[in-house]
Amino acid sequence: MTEADAASSDEVAVHDANSSFYAALEERDLDAMAEVWEHSDRIVVAHPGWPMLRGWARVAGSWDAIFRNTGYIQFVLTDELVTVVGDSAWVTLDENILQSAAADELSGSKATSVNVFVRDEDDPSRWRMVVHHASPVSAEG
Amino acid sequence: MTEADAASSDEVAVHDANSSFYAALEERDLDAMAEVWEHSDRIVVAHPGWPMLRGWARVAGSWDAIFRNTGYIQFVLTDELVTVVGDSAWVTLDENILQSAAADELSGSKATSVNVFVRDEDDPSRWRMVVHHASPVSAEG
Numbered sequence: 001m002t003e004a005d006a007a008s009s010d011e012v013a014v015h016d017a018n019s020s021f022y023a024a025l026e027e028r029d030l031d032a033m034a035e036v037w038e039h040s041d042r043i044v045v046a047h048p049g050w051p052m053l054r055g056w057a058r059v060a061g062s063w064d065a066i067f068r069n070t071g072y073i074q075f076v077l078t079d080e081l082v083t084v085v086g087d088s089a090w091v092t093l094d095e096n097i098l099q100s101a102a103a104d105e106l107s108g109s110k111a112t113s114v115n116v117f118v119r120d121e122d123d124p125s126r127w128r129m130v131v132h133h134a135s136p137v138s139a140e141g
Numbered sequence: 142m143t144e145a146d147a148a149s150s151d152e153v154a155v156h157d158a159n160s161s162f163y164a165a166l167e168e169r170d171l172d173a174m175a176e177v178w179e180h181s182d183r184i185v186v187a188h189p190g191w192p193m194l195r196g197w198a199r200v201a202g203s204w205d206a207i208f209r210n211t212g213y214i215q216f217v218l219t220d221e222l223v224t225v226v227g228d229s230a231w232v233t234l235d236e237n238i239l240q241s242a243a244a245d246e247l248s249g250s251k252a253t254s255v256n257v258f259v260r261d262e263d264d265p266s267r268w269r270m271v272v273h274h275a276s277p278v279s280a281e282g
Contacts, residue, residue, distance in 0.1 A: 042224050044233045044255070049279040052220070052233060052253040079193070083183050083271070085259050086227035090272060092185045092193060112193040114185070114255055114274045118226050130224070131231060133255045135276030138190040 028067035038128035169208035179269035
């Protein structure tokens, strides 16, 4: 495999890890979400409008709370860009979100997100999420 | 230099690059801000409530607009954590912001931020900002 092929293969793997994250979120599947993340103290999540939460226990707790309070959630991702630098990578994108607390009241919103991944030390073909930072985009934006 | 010393020295250099970013912002100094950033198409900024802007031209334009519309701005940074993985690094922190459009009307706000840096290819002791993503934290957070 040439260096260019390796770089391209890393980009595909990071893109897949990012897709698995949004799939776990749409399915409100805590086990799938646990597969996506690195389980460490250095990981961070900031949901739209929320303060930053550090470490796997707090990150997992926040997903559990969100999943329990979300009836339906769907993401259309736009303007996605994957950047790989050695053993870390980040994906920047816009999230166009359709969601409901009750199944019959859908509302739309938009967020912009930075997702950081690191290469798994035990399996170099896998990438684990270490940062998910999503922020609300104002309507005038 | 041992591997541990090199890692620690990288963390200090990334911390310094992050401090230079907030100094440039407080001083509303576009030249200093230009020194902080990598000038490339892959860089991204998302100011609180703003959509994501890509590439140095748009990033620089946004700082110019912010500096022209800000009379005074001061940051107290808390809960700062630097993580270095090879040639990239990210800093997560809370921004406690005091600012005014006119010099006599100060208002406070809080944001949480993820700042991503990459090691400069020409000078490995320097780190350049590639992502600044700051999001507003709601009062109930």
